[in-house]
Amino acid sequence: MEIERIEGHPVFRRLAFERSCLGRGLAMAMAGAYFAYILTIAFRPGTLGRPVSEGAATTWGIVAGVGLLALGFVLTAIYVAVANTRLDALSRRLREELR
Numbered sequence: 001m002e003i004e005r006i007e008g009h010p011v012f013r014r015l016a017f018e019r020s021c022l023g024r025g026l027a028m029a030m031a032g033a034y035f036a037y038i039l040t041i042a043f044r045p046g047t048l049g050r051p052v053s054e055g056a057a058t059t060w061g062i063v064a065g066v067g068l069l070a071l072g073f074v075l076t077a078i079y080v081a082v083a084n085t086r087l088d089a090l091s092r093r094l095r096e097e098l099r
Contacts (some may be wrong), residue, residue: 011097015090022082026075033071037064 006012040048041061048061 006094006098008095009098011090011094015094016088018090019083019087022079022087025081030072030075033068037068040064 046058048064050060052058052060052063
């Protein structure tokens with residue numbers, strides 16, 4: 001059957017492995033940063049409640065929250081860059097070899 005032929009192909013296995021590793025790695029990075037932020041709020045709220053500088057209205061918690069949002073965008077950009085280069089190349093190679 002066609003599905004078994006594709007699943008057994010070494011390029012497909014490589015593509016699936018690389019996509020899985022990339023997705024897991026980026027998800028773990030985001031989850032780790034998010035949980036560190038949440039744990040800091042839970043156990044050291046004063047740390048994030050401190051102003052960035054003397055007399056400033058902005059606290060380190062706001063900076064960390066914006067940093068988390070920025071990290072999400074950066075990780076998305078990394079995924080897109082890798083997917084558009086490495087993963088797309090593997091997909092093209094797989095399609096060519098399966099013709």
